[in-house]
Amino acid sequence: xxxxxxxxxxxxxxxxxxxxxxxxxYNVASFGAKPNGRTDSSGAxxxxxxxxxxxxxxxxxxxPNGHFLLSRAAFTGPCSSxxxxxxxxxxxxxxxxxxxxxxxxxxxxxxxxxxVSGGTVDGRxxxxxACKAAGHGGCPSGATSLKVLNSRDVVISSLTSVDSELYxxxxxxxxxxxxxxxxxxxPGSSPNTDGIHVQASSQVTVTRTSIQTGDDCVSVGxxxxxxxxxxxxxxxxxxxxxxxxxxxxxESGVENVTVTGAAFVGTENGxxxxxxxxxxxxxxxxxxxxxxxxxxxxxxxxxxxxxxxxPNHGGGAGCPHQSSAVKxxxxxxxxxxxxxxxxxAVKFDCSASNPCSGIGLKDIKLTLxxxxxxxxxxxxxxxxxxxxxxxxxxx
Numbered sequence: 139x140x141x142x143x144x145x146x147x148x149x150x151x152x153x154x155x156x157x158x159x160x161x162x163x164y165n166v167a168s169f170g171a172k173p174n175g176r177t178d179s180s181g182a183x184x185x186x187x188x189x190x191x192x193x194x195x196x197x198x199x200x201x202p203n204g205h206f207l208l209s210r211a212a213f214t215g216p217c218s219s220x221x222x223x224x225x226x227x228x229x230x231x232x233x234x235x236x237x238x239x240x241x242x243x244x245x246x247x248x249x250x251x252x253x254v255s256g257g258t259v260d261g262r263x264x265x266x267x268a269c270k271a272a273g274h275g276g277c278p279s280g281a282t283s284l285k286v287l288n289s290r291d292v293v294i295s296s297l298t299s300v301d302s303e304l305y306x307x308x309x310x311x312x313x314x315x316x317x318x319x320x321x322x323x324x325p326g327s328s329p330n331t332d333g334i335h336v337q338a339s340s341q342v343t344v345t346r347t348s349i350q351t352g353d354d355c356v357s358v359g360x361x362x363x364x365x366x367x368x369x370x371x372x373x374x375x376x377x378x379x380x381x382x383x384x385x386x387x388x389e390s391g392v393e394n395v396t397v398t399g400a401a402f403v404g405t406e407n408g409x410x411x412x413x414x415x416x417x418x419x420x421x422x423x424x425x426x427x428x429x430x431x432x433x434x435x436x437x438x439x440x441x442x443x444x445x446x447x448x449p450n451h452g453g454g455a456g457c458p459h460q461s462s463a464v465k466x467x468x469x470x471x472x473x474x475x476x477x478x479x480x481x482x483a484v485k486f487d488c489s490a491s492n493p494c495s496g497i498g499l500k501d502i503k504l505t506l507x508x509x510x511x512x513x514x515x516x517x518x519x520x521x522x523x524x525x526x527x528x529x530x531x532x533x
Contacts, residue, residue, distance in 0.1 A: 162197040164190045166206070173204020175230050180208050191217035191249075201225040201257060207232065208244065215249035215289070225257025225297075235266035236278060240304055242285035252286070253293045259283050261302035267328050280304035280330065290314050300324065305332045306351070310359075312339040320347045326374035328352035333375070338390065340364050347371075354379040355405070356397075360422065361390035369399040377407035377437070380424060391423035401433045402476075408432070408440040409471070412447040413464040417491070427469040434476030440504050441471060443497075443519070445489040461491035470498040477507045483529055484514035497521030503528050 164186040171179035171186075183199075183206075190197035196219050204227045213223070231243055244259060246252055261283040269277040280303030286292055288311040298321040299306040306322045309315050317334060324331040333349035336342050337359025343366045349355040355372035358365060358380045372378065378397055402408050409429045413422070434440045445462040466488065483504035488494035498521055505528060506512050516532035523531035 162190070162193050162195050163200055164197065165200045165202060167202055171201075171206055173202065173206055173227060175205030175207055175228075177207060178209050178232075179206045180211055183208060183211050187213045187221075190221050191215060193221075194218050196220040196222070198222045198224050201227050201229070203227045205230050210241075211244045212242075213244075213246045213249060215247065217249060217251070220251035220253070221249065222253040222255060224255050228258040228260055230260050231262045231281075231283075231303075233262060233265070235263070235269065235303060236281045240279050240282055242308070243281040243283050243303075245285045245287065246289060246292075247285075247287040248289060249286075249292075250290045252289055252291070253295070254284070254297060255293070255295045256297065258298040258300065260300050261306070263301045263303035263324065263328060263331065266303045267325075270329050271327075282306070282308045282335075284308070285310065286315065287311055292316070293318070295319055297321075298323075301328070302331050304330055305335045307334045309334070309336045309339050309342060313341055315339065315342040317342070317344045318346055322347070322349045322351060324351045326350075326352050332357045333372075335359060336362050336365055338362070342366070343368070345369055349375060351375045358392060358395060360392065362392045363394050365395045367395075367397045367400065370397075371401045371403075373403035373405045375405050377402060377405045377410050377439075379407070380411040380427065389419060389422040391421060391425070393424070393426040395426065396428040396430070397432070398428070398430045399432070402437055402440075403435045405437045406439065407442060408434050408437050409474070410439065410442045410444065411466060411469070412442075412444040413462045413466070413489070415446045415448045415460045415462055417460040417463055419463040422464045423466070424464065424469070425467045428472070429470070429474065430472040432474045434474065434478070434504070436477060436479050436507075438478075438480045439482075439485065440476065440478050441474065441484045441502075443469070443486045443488055443494060445494075446487055462489040463492060464489070465492045466494045468496040469494070470500070471502060472498075472500045474501075475503045478504050478512050479507075481506065481513050482515055483512035484532070486514075486516045486519035486532070488516075488518040490518050493518035493520060495520045497533055499523040499527050499531050499533065501525040501527070505529075
């Protein structure tokens with residue numbers, strides 16, 4: 139028998155690997171999913187996921203071209219190996235709107251080693267937005283389009299999310315998440331359509347992402363640590379928000395968060411930290427935050443810390459006119475530039491009982507359109523400025 143040389147052995151191994159990948163690919167169409175946008179394919183997706191999740195080798199659930207209606211999709215683990223949801227088509231929510239609370243539309247729970255790649259998710263939120271705009275009450279809160287819960291080692295890549303009823307992407311209770319090359323879009327008038335919301339999670343990175351919504355581009359909730367947001371474009375929307383913390387009587391803190399290389403156009407806010415004006419909160423704090431290398435254009439509040447937040451007079455949260463119990467410290471702003479739409483471009487409205495400390499301003503240039511000078515205001519804020527700072531520091 140002829141001896142198998144190294145090249146032949148490598149080729150055999152390569153073919154073996156390819157055959158293994160092919161055997162571990164589960165096309166939802168093979169399980170009965172219909173690409174017509176009218177037939178509910180939730181059952182077919184569930185069956186394909188179940189088969190992939192049981193696979194002993196890395197598996198792919200493949201969604202081909204076409205429009206696939208899903209009433210709701212809950213993908214649960216733990217799985218036996220890594221699983222990828224590869225979407226080439228469009229996932230479509232039902233017409234009308236969901237009822238009840240936010241259970242999520244597409245949900246991954248306890249799935250370690252998850253990848254969601256490609257495709258479009260269309261939340262079809264117009265009906266719910268119209269209900270809320272009518273102002274007669276009785277509207278449900280809506281559904282987040284994509285939720286990832288209690289999972290580790292997750293990648294969300296090259297996804298497009300449009301017209302979510304509520305948040306577009308939520309990451310909750312996770313560790314080690316990469317969100318990259320994602321496009322998020324909803325009208326500027328759509329309520330509560332945050333782009334990406336992160337809470338109770340660590341080691342999360344959001345990079346090379348475009349977000350256009352009616353609410354926050356990126357929102358950071360309690361219990362978030364080691365979050366990095368880089369090269370994100372935002373607008374329309376409400377900017378990047380930390381908080382509002384202190385609404386509940388017991389909340390986890392937030393620390394080690396970096397926002398770098400962001401661009402804001404026409405947003406209501408730029409870099410915002412807000413806390414409820416509530417005097418008794420256990421465990422809530424914000425510290426170790428870095429905002430750097432950011433371009434801004436035509437926004438009302440480029441840099442703002444608001445510890446007097448109390449919409450609708452508190453809604454039972456024990457405010458207004460209380461001093462926030464949330465401690466904010468070690469927040470640095472470096473190389474923030476652009477024209478402001480309001481006279482006050484930098485506003486630090488901190489807590490009287492827990493003043494902001496360790497605030498840093500370096501190389502800030504925020505002016506009104508036409509280069510006219512803007513202003514900065516400070517209440518109960520301590521820190522220092524260095525380099526060229528415009529408007530002049532009030533710290």
